[in-house]
Amino acid sequence: MPQPIRVGLIGAGYIASWHGDALKATPDAQVTAVCDLSEPAAEGLAMAYGAVPFTSVEAMISSGACDAVHILTPPQLHAGLAQQCLKAGLHVLVEKPVAVSLDETRAIAETAEASGKRFHPGHNFLGLPSYVRMKEALNAGAYGRVSQAEISWALPLAPLRSGPFNLWLLREPKNLLLELGPHPFAFAVDLFGPLEVLHAEATKPTPLPGDDMRPQGFRILARASGVEITFHLSMVETVDDRSLTLRGSSGRARLDYAADTLVVDRENASDLIMNPLRRQLDLGWQHLREGIRNAAVQTVSLNQKGPYAQSFRGMMAAVYGPLAAGQPQDSRFTATSAIAVMQALEDAIAKLPPEVLAVAAPAVQHRQPKPTAMVIGGTGFIGRALTRRLVAEGQDVRVLSRGRQGPFPDLPDQVETVGVSLHDLEALTEAMQGIEVVYNLARSLEDTWAGALANDVGVSTRIAMACEAAGVQRLVYTGTIASYDMSDPEVQITEETRFPADMTDRNLYARSKAECERQLMKLHAERGLPVTIARPGIVVGHGGPLQHWGIGRWHGAGAVRIWGPGHNILPFVLIDDVADGLIRMGRDPAAVGQSFNLVGEPMLTARGYFDAIEEALGARLRVSSGNLNVFYASDAVKYGLKKYALRKRGLVRPSLADWKSRAHFSPFVNDKPKRMLGWQPETDRARFIEKAITEANLFGF
CATH class of the missing domain: 3.40.50.720 (NAD(P)-binding Rossmann-like Domain)
Incomplete structure (x- = not known):
């Protein structure tokens, strides 16, 4: 063997x-x-x-x-x-x-x-079982003579609207097509051979920072082996439609390659009355068969065999x-296939108008920034808003990033981006020279507690040590309100409310952030670390996502299951108000050693938020209540299967309190930041909705 x-x-x-x-x-x-x-x-x-x-x-x-x-x-x-x-x-x-x-x-x-x-x-979707069935049926003539094919990739691409903007795929407009096009083009090449690209156009442009435009959609017409092929690529907030449709003389086959389902619409020889009934019954049976098959595969594999x-x-x-048997390569995964796909991509890019492919020239730099503030995590949602707010108030900023490209091309005189590893104490200390205030907005989403200790807790304490070594006057750390037990609607939460003593059954994000706070406040008590803790609520506004997981579990852009019934007021807060609160924490001497919950005035329930989206934008989402007891029971079953059947380690034991806390049942009192810092979050409901929804570009168009 x-x-x-x-x-x-x-x-x-x-x-x-x-x-x-x-x-x-x-x-x-x-x-x-x-x-x-x-x-x-x-x-x-x-x-x-x-x-x-x-x-x-x-x-x-x-x-x-x-x-x-x-x-x-x-x-x-x-x-x-x-x-x-x-x-x-x-x-x-x-x-x-x-x-x-x-x-x-x-x-x-x-x-x-x-x-x-x-x-x-690595054109992995060519390995999908349902695609293999489609190709075999096509080659067997089951669809008759195929005249047309339509291949769609319609899936929201959040970074276009909410960042991070330093990703490779956003650096040039053509990169979006290079990133998303290989899967649809690989299907066409594998089924019909090399493509002749006839037309390409870009749609729904959106500005990146610095008014650098990027398309959010492409429509491409091509031909291969006598088959007319239309490609649709869409990146706005839309229903997930990643599909391949073949129209033949004997049938229309539709492959949903995101769901691994294949359904064929065929004519039948029944009379005029029974014909449409049989046709719809056949389609219904196929959908049922595909659904049962996938559910069975998922169940038996303990969720290890999803479509992807x-x-x-x-x-x-x-x-x-x-390769192991010394046999020739599978034709789907050869250099010939790779070249044909890339040839088609380049031909499509060449058909796009020059203005679509243009990259905005960076603003001319007239002086070197002289930063006195540092933002770690400055390319994220809150970090971008904070950095721009600091600049608007006359302060230069040093942004720490994984690379030297950041989302501030229009601010070369005020913002410099520095690539420094958060695991390198010496480099962090050097980067903080001349800095008065450090805002640490970094977060690490780990799936084990060991990973959280190393990459979240360890990083936050290392940043604190660098602040001490560099003589930084203030460290502002962003924790999260998720660390609180928010399961009891009768308990009001203030900054005096303590986190649970035992957080081993809380989600890793909440537990890790709480441990970061504990370590930083310990350094404050023992060594005088000038730290202030901020805990933002559910942050909304321009640059934020439509699919905000602080509100519920999302199933694409059109359906959400709210955490709980959705009738309690949620701790929403505008992004501009968060930025203002952070700056005040970095400047007020009385804020040292203190923590502040940055939660806006009581405005909206979860259902009220989605009602406001429908009223303001004309978009009705399918909103369902989530039974938290069912969520917990399901999580408990998964935990048991993963631990005892799959033998996985480092799992978090689920708890009902953790699930109920996601619903934010406990109301917040935001008196402390208003009293001590003079913080004034938005109080007008209409203006709040305008900023949180109307001006937020939630759908991308």
């Missing part, structure tokens, strides 16, 4: 776990190495798969720990890394887009051929089965 192919993952970000889990389920492959510039990220992911962590590709290659690699880094790094690994004698699978140009894609393919190793494009996970598993089987 052949040994499994040893695979190294280069890049330990979000997509890496999807690759890793799929490889774990593939008999012909196993994860043996993980490489990432961040040592904690590499170690954390490697631990999950029993692999060896590395912080450099060179070290991973020289170790001989793998036979193949998956390149999961930002796209601009794909081509160089792929060629480096191919030359070192490793097979490569490159996450989409495989490169940022046709020339780079061809260079990877040529290097693979010269090295005798395999290059696979299935697509990766299918891709891994198609890649590593032939």
